[in-house]
Amino acid sequence: SAVAQxxxxxxxxxxxxxxxxxxxxxxxxxxxxxxxxxxxxxxDTSTSKKSTPxxxxxxxxxxxxxxxxxxxxxxxxxxxxCESGCxxxxxxxxxxxxxxxxxxxxxxxxxxxxxxxxxxxxxxxxQTLRELGVAERDVFSKFxxxxxxxxxxxxxxxxxxxxxxxPNLPSPFGQVFATFDNFKRLPLQDRASMAGLLLAMLDLNRxxxxxEAYDRMTAHDLxxxxxxxKRLVDDxxxxxxxxxxxxxxxxxxxxxxxxxxxxxxxxxxxxxDVRWISKGTVGSALxxxxxxxxxxxxxxxxxxxxxxxxxxxxxxxxxxxxxxxxEFSGKTKKPKTVELADCDAVVLALGAKGMRGVVGGSxxxxxxxxxxxxxxSLGGIDVVTTRIWLDRYVDVTNPANVLSKFTGLRGxxxxxxxxxxLQHENEVQLWGGEEPKGSVLACDFYNGGAVxxxxxxxxxxxxxxxxxxxxxxxxxxxxxxxSHVVRCPGAVTWFSPGSFASRPPLETQIPNVxxxxxxxxxxxxxxxxxxxxxxxxxxxxxxxxxxxARRVLARAKGGxxxxxxxxxxIPVRADETQVVVGRAANKAVMDALKPFGxxxxxxx
Numbered sequence: 147s148a149v150a151q152x153x154x155x156x157x158x159x160x161x162x163x164x165x166x167x168x169x170x171x172x173x174x175x176x177x178x179x180x181x182x183x184x185x186x187x188x189x190d191t192s193t194s195k196k197s198t199p200x201x202x203x204x205x206x207x208x209x210x211x212x213x214x215x216x217x218x219x220x221x222x223x224x225x226x227x228c229e230s231g232c233x234x235x236x237x238x239x240x241x242x243x244x245x246x247x248x249x250x251x252x253x254x255x256x257x258x259x260x261x262x263x264x265x266x267x268x269x270x271x272x273q274t275l276r277e278l279g280v281a282e283r284d285v286f287s288k289f290x291x292x293x294x295x296x297x298x299x300x301x302x303x304x305x306x307x308x309x310x311x312x313p314n315l316p317s318p319f320g321q322v323f324a325t326f327d328n329f330k331r332l333p334l335q336d337r338a339s340m341a342g343l344l345l346a347m348l349d350l351n352r353x354x355x356x357x358e359a360y361d362r363m364t365a366h367d368l369x370x371x372x373x374x375x376k377r378l379v380d381d382x383x384x385x386x387x388x389x390x391x392x393x394x395x396x397x398x399x400x401x402x403x404x405x406x407x408x409x410x411x412x413x414x415x416x417x418x419d420v421r422w423i424s425k426g427t428v429g430s431a432l433x434x435x436x437x438x439x440x441x442x443x444x445x446x447x448x449x450x451x452x453x454x455x456x457x458x459x460x461x462x463x464x465x466x467x468x469x470x471x472x473e474f475s476g477k478t479k480k481p482k483t484v485e486l487a488d489c490d491a492v493v494l495a496l497g498a499k500g501m502r503g504v505v506g507g508s509x510x511x512x513x514x515x516x517x518x519x520x521x522x523s524l525g526g527i528d529v530v531t532t533r534i535w536l537d538r539y540v541d542v543t544n545p546a547n548v549l550s551k552f553t554g555l556r557g558x559x560x561x562x563x564x565x566x567x568l569q570h571e572n573e574v575q576l577w578g579g580e581e582p583k584g585s586v587l588a589c590d591f592y593n594g595g596a597v598x599x600x601x602x603x604x605x606x607x608x609x610x611x612x613x614x615x616x617x618x619x620x621x622x623x624x625x626x627x628x629s630h631v632v633r634c635p636g637a638v639t640w641f642s643p644g645s646f647a648s649r650p651p652l653e654t655q656i657p658n659v660x661x662x663x664x665x666x667x668x669x670x671x672x673x674x675x676x677x678x679x680x681x682x683x684x685x686x687x688x689x690x691x692x693x694x695a696r697r698v699l700a701r702a703k704g705g706x707x708x709x710x711x712x713x714x715x716i717p718v719r720a721d722e723t724q725v726v727v728g729r730a731a732n733k734a735v736m737d738a739l740k741p742f743g744x745x746x747x748x749x750x
Contacts, residue, residue, distance in 0.1 A: 208233040209699040209710075212469050212486055214454045214504060215495035216243030218271075218680050219662030221436055222687020223493045225274070226713035228444035230695045235447045235486060237471060242450050244437035245429025251533070251630040255578035258427040259634065260531050261563045261588045263420040263546070265410060266308065267674065268681040269716040270688065271432070278435045285431040287424040287568050292546040294385060295617035301550065302329045302382060307416035316724050318344075320415035332381050342372035347404050347412070348725070348732045349746055356736075357401055359749040361646040365395035365403035371748045385550030388559025391677055392527045392592040392638050400749075402641040402677045409675040414719060422546065422563070425572045451475070455503070457492055457659070458485070459510035466492045466511070466659050490702035491694045494650070495662040495687060498524040499636045501650065514656055521650040521661075526636030528595035530558075532605060535577065535628040536584035539566065540620045547617065554612045556596035562589045562614065583627060589614075592638070602631040639665040641677055652689055658698045662687040674718045681718075688713045 209232045213220050216238035227234045236243065251257050264271070264286060275282060292304040305328060307314075312324045329337060346368060350360055360368070365387065369379050384394055390406050391398055411418050423431050440446035451474040458468040468489045472481040496504060502522040505512050512519050545567040549560030565576055565586040573582040589609050591597045597605060606629045614621035650661040652668050664683035667676075673685040695710035721729075736745040 207702075209490045209702040210488060211235070211491045211493065211694065211699070212237065212489045213493040213495055214238075214469070215500060215663075216240075216448070217495060217663070218683035219664070219666070219687040219690070220493070220495035221433060221440075222270075222684040223495060223660075223662050223691045224440055224446055224687070225436065226688045226691025227493075227694065228440050228446055229713060230691065230699070230710040232695075232699060232710070233445070233447075234440075235449060237449045237452045237454055237469070237486075239453045239474075240450060243448055244441075244450075245427070245433035246437070248427070248430060250578070251628070253578065253628055253630075255533070255535065255580075255628065255630070256427065256575065257533055257630055257632075258429075258588070259632065259637075260529065260590055261422065261546075261561070262428050262680060263422055264680070266414070266416050266419045267409070267718045269718065270685050271681055273716055274436060274684075275432070278439055280432075280435050285424060286421045287545075289419040289421045290546055290568075291544045292420070292548065293544045294382070294548045294550060296381070296385075296549075296551040297616055298331065299617070300330050301385075302332065303544070304328070304418055306419050308419045314415055317414055317417075317722055318412050321411065324415070329382075332377065336375040336378040336381075339373060339375040339378055342374060343368075343404065343407070344728075345732070346372060346400075346748070347408050348728045349736065350401060350404050350408075351729070352733050352736055352746075356746060356749070358646060359746065360401035360404065361399045362644045363400040363749055364643050365398045365400045368400035368403070368748075369395060381551070385548055385559065388550070389548050389561050389592055391641055392529070392559065393640060393642075394557070394593070397640075397642060399641050399643050399645060401646065402675075405675040406677050409679075409718075413725075414722065420546070422568045424569055426569075426575065452484070453481075453503075455483070455507040457494075457504060457508040457511045458487075459508070459514065459656075461510055461514075464514060464656060466656060491658040491660070491698055493660055493662055493687075493690050493694070494518075495690070497637075497639050497663060497665065498522065498526050511656070511659070515654045515659065517651060517654060518661075520648040524645055524648055525640045525642065527593055527638040527640045528598055529634040529637050530591040530594040530598045530605065530631065531634065532587075532589045532609070532629065532631045533565075534587045534589060534606065534609065534626055536587070536624040537627050538584040538624050540564075540585045540618060540624055542567070542585075542618050549613055549617060552613055552616065554608050555591070556594075558591040558594040558597050560589070560591055560613060562587050562609075562617075584624065587614075594633075595635075598633045598635070602629075605631050639663075639678065641665075646676070652686065653693055653697075658694065660690040660693050662690040666690075671715075673715070685715055688715050 211227050211232050211234050213223050213234065213236045216236055220236055224234050224236050249257050272282065289306045289309055291306055294301040305324060307324060314320060349356065351357055379395065387395055387398060387403060391402065395403065409417065425431055437448065452471045454469050454471040456470040457466050458470060460467045466489065468485060468487040470483055470485050473484050474481045494501065494504065505518050505522040542564050545564040547562050549555060565588055566573055569576055576586045606626060610621065610626060649665050649667050652666055653660055663686055664679050666686045668686060668689060671689050674682050692712040695712050700709050739745040
């Protein structure tokens with residue numbers, strides 16, 4: 147959720163030209179691709195440490211894998227493949243995909259593309275931090291409540307269950323009783339109408355055919371069929387979806403909507419507990435330690451400033467054998483084409499926009515893997531992300547906040563985060579080394595195409611003169627000292643009705659090409675919600691690496707022939723007993739009705 151989910155800029159990185167950033171060369175990272183030797187194979191001339199690969203591959207050629215895209219999916223794949231003994235090259239369009247070099251505004255202050263939350267059920271990311279020796283208390287805030295504001299003021303507060311004395315009750319009873327007073331204006335009878343969705347949630351994953359039927363339905367139609375009150379939808383569910391899946395219910399898959407509501411609100415009493423980065427950014431706090439470890443320990447090669455254009459195919463074998471990419475050396479220099487050859491496998495860790503660019507430039511790949519052309523046809527969602535530095539501190543009850551129902555949002559979902567609260571021990575860093583003078587806000591618009599048409603000045607004015615003072619009146623007295631606005635067209639995956647079947651599979655028809663990212667269909671290896679989720683993106687990368695290790699790389703040319711080590715994937719918490727029993731009972735009834743065409747009569 148954007149009360150907890152970021153703008154996944156990774157979806158566009160491999161497709162969009164790199165942003166101009168201050169970059170310092172460090173071992174293991176080529177901020178622009180190294181010069182190509184005479185055989186046109188890209189070479190890393192940096193001084194990264196190279197460890198001895200695991201025993202089962204040390205006496206033979208290490209399988210060589212190229213990963214396109216350096217988001218959570220790309221780094222998950224890099225971790226799994228490096229640890230299995232492969233030679234791994236990670237390519238991305240930004241100059242430094244490792245997170246070590248900060249993204250800054252023109253005035254030199256730090257900037258991040260969206261604000262990402264980390265929920266209770268992120269076991270694999272948390273385990274990776276433990277392996278790296280990164281203490282969670284050093285990078286995460288405490289779990290924090292989130293406030294929902296409308297034109298009339300505070301509408302609701304999402305509590306923190308894990309840090310209160312409220313007893314742990316079976317879901318959803320704990321959530322109902324604990325939040326009884328958290329809704330300031332929504333009547334109890336409207337909230338109670340949510341119960342109608344419980345049957346649909348039990349029915350959703352009865353079988354693949356049923357899931358796809360729900361996926362073809364809009365969330366709006368589902369809410370009508372199950373008699374959710376209009377006020378519940380308009381006042382609470384619609385704002386939640388606009389900042390969780392970044393579209394209104396009439397434009398979203400009912401299946402993905404229910405998965406979001408289940409995994410982040412109903413699976414367990416504390417499912418919605420969320421925390422935030424307390425120092426720096428996701429890149430500097432989490433990605434940088436992982437990247438440094440993989441570079442120093444396994445010799446991971448990271449090629450920044452490289453936009454992949456083509457996956458090179460051997461049409462005789464039906465295998466991917468390399469990549470062609472544009473190397474950007476700076477704004478004034480014309481990019482040049484470089485080839486990365488002799489690859490044993492390729493991981494496409496891209497979103498829809500990046501997939502469209504790569505598949506569109508790879509006709510042989512498009513011919514051999516029609517499922518990737520379907521994925522490339524899916525749409526994206528526009529996001530506008532801002533950061534504002536004020537001349538005074540504004541007292542806001544909670545650091546994470548949602549803006550809803552304002553006409554000024556122009557159909558977008560709005561969020562604002564008080565970074566000076568979340569990173570209060572690192573305020574000097576928030577001010578780019580200057581003496582802190584007041585609050586620092588990250589304000590984002592999701593489904594923000596209409597807002598993005600405004601000028602930068604008008605977007606900041608919309609926030610400071612209209613939206614923020616309506617939520618917290620003290621904003622009216624604050625003045626803007628500095629601000630920065632970035633538009634990200636088509637940057638986020640759109641889970642539109644019927645799109646599930648077109649989303650890329652983990653394993654494609656080309657044996658040595660796999661996909662990673664939170665929109666990837668994992669099949670029997672599904673992990674948590676099938677929608678936007680950093681944990682799921684990371685796990686998809688681990689599973690992509692495991693798939694190659696299991697099926698392809700041991701048989702690569704010059705390889706040892708031995709099975710490579712697979713990375714352990716920690717499952718999310720098991721469903722509670724009442725959910726398991728309810729699903730079993732529902733399945734028994736619906737399977738009995740199916741021969742008569744009476745099962746799940748509300749979908750088709």
